[in-house]
Amino acid sequence: xxxxxxxxKIGVSSATxxxxxxxxxxxxxxxxxxxxxxxEELGFTPNLHAQSLAHRRSHIIGLEYLGHTEVLSDMFLIxxxxxxxxxxxxHGYTLLLNPVGVVDERESLLRRxxxxxxxxxAIVVGDPDVSVEWLRKLITQKTFCVVIVHHPLPPxxxxxxxxxxxxxxIAQVADLLCSLGHCRIGYIGSIxxxxxxxxxxxxxxxxxxxxxxxxxxxxxxxxxxxxxAARELVTKSPRPTAxxxxxxxxxxxxxxxxxxxxxxxxxxxxVVAHDDVPFAxxxxxxLTTVRVDYEELGKSAVEMLLAMLERRESVELHRxxxxxxxxxxxxxxxxxxxxxxxxxxx
Amino acid sequence: xxxxxxxxKIGVSSATxxxxxxxxxxxxxxxxxxxxxxxEELGFTPNLHAQSLAHRRSHIIGLEYLGHTEVLSDMFLIxxxxxxxxxxxxHGYTLLLNPVGVVDERESLLRRxxxxxxxxxAIVVGDPDVSVEWLRKLITQKTFCVVIVHHPLPPxxxxxxxxxxxxxxIAQVADLLCSLGHCRIGYIGSIxxxxxxxxxxxxxxxxxxxxxxxxxxxxxxxxxxxxxAARELVTKSPRPTAxxxxxxxxxxxxxxxxxxxxxxxxxxxxVVAHDDVPFAxxxxxxLTTVRVDYEELGKSAVEMLLAMLERRESVELHRxxxxxxxxxxxxxxxxxxxxxxxxxxx
DNA sequence: TATCGTTGTGTAAGCGTTTACGCATCTATT
DNA sequence: AATAGATGCGTAAACGCTTACACAACGATA
Numbered sequence: 099x100x101x102x103x104x105x106x107k108i109g110v111s112s113a114t115x116x117x118x119x120x121x122x123x124x125x126x127x128x129x130x131x132x133x134x135x136x137x138e139e140l141g142f143t144p145n146l147h148a149q150s151l152a153h154r155r156s157h158i159i160g161l162e163y164l165g166h167t168e169v170l171s172d173m174f175l176i177x178x179x180x181x182x183x184x185x186x187x188x189h190g191y192t193l194l195l196n197p198v199g200v201v202d203e204r205e206s207l208l209r210r211x212x213x214x215x216x217x218x219x220a221i222v223v224g225d226p227d228v229s230v231e232w233l234r235k236l237i238t239q240k241t242f243c244v245v246i247v248h249h250p251l252p253p254x255x256x257x258x259x260x261x262x263x264x265x266x267x268i269a270q271v272a273d274l275l276c277s278l279g280h281c282r283i284g285y286i287g288s289i290x291x292x293x294x295x296x297x298x299x300x301x302x303x304x305x306x307x308x309x310x311x312x313x314x315x316x317x318x319x320x321x322x323x324x325x326x327a328a329r330e331l332v333t334k335s336p337r338p339t340a341x342x343x344x345x346x347x348x349x350x351x352x353x354x355x356x357x358x359x360x361x362x363x364x365x366x367x368x369v370v371a372h373d374d375v376p377f378a379x380x381x382x383x384x385l386t387t388v389r390v391d392y393e394e395l396g397k398s399a400v401e402m403l404l405a406m407l408e409r410r411e412s413v414e415l416h417r418x419x420x421x422x423x424x425x426x427x428x429x430x431x432x433x434x435x436x437x438x439x440x441x442x443x444x
Numbered sequence: 445x446x447x448x449x450x451x452x453k454i455g456v457s458s459a460t461x462x463x464x465x466x467x468x469x470x471x472x473x474x475x476x477x478x479x480x481x482x483x484e485e486l487g488f489t490p491n492l493h494a495q496s497l498a499h500r501r502s503h504i505i506g507l508e509y510l511g512h513t514e515v516l517s518d519m520f521l522i523x524x525x526x527x528x529x530x531x532x533x534x535h536g537y538t539l540l541l542n543p544v545g546v547v548d549e550r551e552s553l554l555r556r557x558x559x560x561x562x563x564x565x566a567i568v569v570g571d572p573d574v575s576v577e578w579l580r581k582l583i584t585q586k587t588f589c590v591v592i593v594h595h596p597l598p599p600x601x602x603x604x605x606x607x608x609x610x611x612x613x614i615a616q617v618a619d620l621l622c623s624l625g626h627c628r629i630g631y632i633g634s635i636x637x638x639x640x641x642x643x644x645x646x647x648x649x650x651x652x653x654x655x656x657x658x659x660x661x662x663x664x665x666x667x668x669x670x671x672x673a674a675r676e677l678v679t680k681s682p683r684p685t686a687x688x689x690x691x692x693x694x695x696x697x698x699x700x701x702x703x704x705x706x707x708x709x710x711x712x713x714x715v716v717a718h719d720d721v722p723f724a725x726x727x728x729x730x731l732t733t734v735r736v737d738y739e740e741l742g743k744s745a746v747e748m749l750l751a752m753l754e755r756r757e758s759v760e761l762h763r764x765x766x767x768x769x770x771x772x773x774x775x776x777x778x779x780x781x782x783x784x785x786x787x788x789x790x
Numbered sequence: 791t792a793t794c795g796t797t798g799t800g801t802a803a804g805c806g807t808t809t810a811c812g813c814a815t816c817t818a819t820t
Numbered sequence: 821a822a823t824a825g826a827t828g829c830g831t832a833a834a835c836g837c838t839t840a841c842a843c844a845a846c847g848a849t850a
Contacts, residue, residue, distance in 0.1 A: 101808095110830090111830045111831080113808080113809075114829060117828095117829090122809090123809075125828070126827080126829090143556060144806080145497070145805085145807070146502075146560040146562040146807095147496040147561060147562075148806035148807035149560075149807055150493040150807090151491070151494050151805090151807070151835050151837085152808040152809085152834080153807085153835090154835075175522065176522050183541070192540055192562075194504075194538055195525070210489060215836095216492040216493075354726075376723075377696075380697075382700065382703075446837085447836065447837060457799065458836090459800065459801080459838080460798085462837070463799090463838095468839090469798095470796090470797060470799080471798070471799085472799090475798075491836050491837065493835090494837035495837055496837090497807085497837070498837045499837085499838070500805075791850100792850090793850080794848085794849075795846105795847095795849095796846080796847085797846075797847100799843085799844085800843085801840105801842080801843100802840095803839090804837100804840100805838085807834100808833100808834085809832100809833090810832095810834100811832090811833100812829105813830085815826100815829100816826080817826075818824085818826095820822085820823080
C-alpha cells in the first residue's frame with residue numbers, strides 16, 4: 099500500500115498523511131490522531147526507500163570492523179554491537195553490519211556504503227588499519243564517522259574519535275602486583291608492536307618492581323601460543339612470581355601450561371590477564387583480568403555519531419574510555435618474599 | 445553526484461549508464477567498458493535508495509533474533525551471523541540486525557521492516573517464540589523468510605524452514621556413554637519444557653542404560669545454576685557415573701561443583717554437555733560436548749532465502765542440520781563396572 | 791535501391807515519499 | 821462589516837534511479 103492509496107482510503111491527501119507521521123508542518127491535532135489511528139488499523143507503513151530518498155537520510159548506520167577474525171577475538175564485537183544497538187534503537191536507527199572479517203582490499207565496503215548513501219554514518223573499529231589517508235577518503239563523501247582507536251587521531255572534520263585508553267587498568271595491575279610484593283614480573287605479549295608493555299613496565303618500575311627483558315616473550319593469539327610462552331617463562335630461574343598475559347585467550351593456555359608444570363595458581367605464581375572476555379570468570383581459578391567495557395565503547399561512539407548526524411552544537415569530538423582491573427582469584431602474594439630485585443636489574 | 449550529472453559528464457544519457465551498471469538491455473560492449481571505467485575514475489556510485497525504490501528490492505536481509513539475551517547465550521549469534529554474512533556477501537546482499545535482545549512487544553521490528561520494504565526477506569531465530577500466527581502475519585506482507593527452529597513447521601507459502609535436529613548428537617552421547625558401560629546417568633536440564641531429555645532417555649534405554657527420574661534436575665541458565673544442580677546429583681546414592689548437561693554454560697558450573705565435591709572428572713564421574721561454545725575446548729579438562737554448527741545453520745538458512753528471493757524453481761523449503769558429538773576429555777569408563785541397573789528401573 | 795530486422799542510444803514516465811507553495815476557511819482586529 | 825493574519829489542507833515538483841518505448845543508424849536481404 100502506498101501513501102497515496104492509504105490517503106485516499108481515509109479521505110485525506112498524501113501530504114496530510116506525511117505531516118501526521120512526522121508531526122511537522124501545519125496539521126490539526128484531531129486529523130493527526132485520526133491518521134495515526136487508521137495507520138494502525140490498516141497497517142500502513144511508509145516505504146523506507148522512498149523516505150530515505152526524499153529525506154536524504156537513511157537512519158541506518160554502519161559498523162565496519164577491520165581486523166583478523168578469529169572465533170575468540172570476535173567475542174568483543176558482540177558486546178560492542180550490543181552497546182551500539184542499545185543507543186541506536188532509542189533513536190530510531192538501525193545497524194548495518196559489514197561482512198565480518200571480509201576485508202575488501204580494493205575499496206572498503208564502508209566507502210561504498212557511504213557513497214551510495216546506504217548509511218548516514220559509520221563506526222569504524224580496528225586500530226592498526228585505521229589510516230588517516232583512508233579516513234580522508236571516507237569523509238570526502240560527506241559521511242560522518244567515528245573511529246574507535248587506542249591512540250588519538252589528528253583531528254579531521256567529520257571524524258569523531260573515541261579512544262580506548264588502557265593505561266588506567268594497566269596501572270591498577272602494577273599497583274596490585276607490586277603492593278603484594280611481586281617484583282619479578284613476567285610478560286606474555288601477543289603481537290608486536292605492543293604499547294602495553296612499556297606502560298606496564300613504567301608503572302611497575304615506579305613502584306620498585308621490574309620486568310626484565312628476558313622475562314618478556316611474544317606469543318601470538320591462540321591458547322596454544324600462550325601455553326608455549328608460559329612454559330618458557332616458568333623454566334627461567336629465578337622464576338617470575340607473577341605473569342601478566344596480554345589477552346585472556348592467551349592466558350587460558352598459559353594457565354594450563356603452568357598447572358602442567360606442577361605449579362599452583364595463585365600460590366606459586368600469580369596471573370593477570372587483559373580483556374575480561376566472558377569465559378574469564380569461568381576459568382579455574384577465575385581469572386583476574388583487566389576489563390574493557392566494550393559496551394560503553396559502543397555507546398560512546400554511537401552517541402558521538404548521532405550528535406554529529408543531528409548537527410548538534412558543540413559536539414565533543416573526542417572521548418576516552420578507560421579500563422579497570424577486576425580481581426578474581428589468580429593473584430596472591432609471592433611465596434618467598436625475601437628476593438628484592440633492584441630496579442632495572444636482572 | 446547523481447546519475448544524470450555523471451552521465452552528462454561522460455557524454456551519455458542516464459539510461460546508458462544504468463544499462464552499463466547492470467549489464468542488462470542493449471548496450472555496446474565498448475560503451476559499457478567506457479562507462480564502468482569512468483565510474484571508477486570519477487567515483488560515481490548509484491544512490492542505493494533510489495535503486496531500491498525503482499527495483500522494489502533492497503538487497504538487504506534482516507536477522508531477527510527472538511529470545512533472552514544473556515552474555516553467553518549470545519555467542520552462538522555471532523557464529524550464525526558469520527555463516528549468514530558469508531553467503532550473503534557473495535550475492536551482494538547485506539545484513540541488517542534487529543536490536544539484539546530488544547523484543548518489541550507490540551509489533552516485531554521485522555514486520556515493520558517487511559512492510560516498509562527495508563528488507564527483502566528475513567531470517568528468524570528463536571524457537572519458542574516462533575508462532576504460526578506470527579508468521580502468517582509476516583507473510584501477508586509478501587516478505588519471504590526462513591525460520592530456524594527445532595521442530596518442523598507446518599508448511600506456509602513463502603516460509604522456509606531449517607530445523608536444527610539435535611537427535612543425532614544426542615544419540616552419539618547415548619552411544620558413547622553406554623558403550624563405555626555407564627548405565628546410571630544423570631541429567632541437568634536448563635529450562636522446561638525440554639525435548640532433549642526424552643530423546644536421550646529413549647536412546648539410553650535402548651542401549652540398556654537408564655536415566656531415572658530422581659537423576660534429572662532442571663537448573664536454569666547460569667553456571668551457578670549448573671553448580672547447584674551438580675551438587676544435588678552428586679550427593680545421591682548411588683551416585684550417577686555420568687552426567688549429561690544441557691548446555692556448556694551450565695556445565696562450567698557443574699564441573700566446578702563436582703571438583704569441589706572432591707570428585708575427579710572423568711575418573712570418578714563423566715560429563716557430557718551440549719553446544720560446544722568457544723570456551724568448551726578450554727575448560728579443565730576440555731569438555732566433551734555436542735557441537736551445533738551454527739555457521740552451517742546460518743548458511744543453509746540464507747541459501748534457502750536467496751533461492752526464494754530469486755524465485756528459483758523448485759526451492760527446497762525444508763532443510764535439516766544435524767549435530768555431532770565432539771569428544772574431548774571429560775568422559776571415561778565408570779569406575780566400578782559391576783552395577784547394572786535394569787531398564788526402566790529405579 | 792528499397793525494405794526490413796538489428797542494434798545502440800535517448801526520452802520520459804514511473805517508483806513512493808517529502809515539502810514549498812497556494813488556496814480556502816476561520817478567528818481576531820478595526 | 822471589511823480586512824489581516826492564522827490555520828488546515830491539497831497540488832505538484834522534487835529526490836535519483838530503472839526501463840518501456842521511440843527513434844536513428846546500420847548491415848543484410850530482395
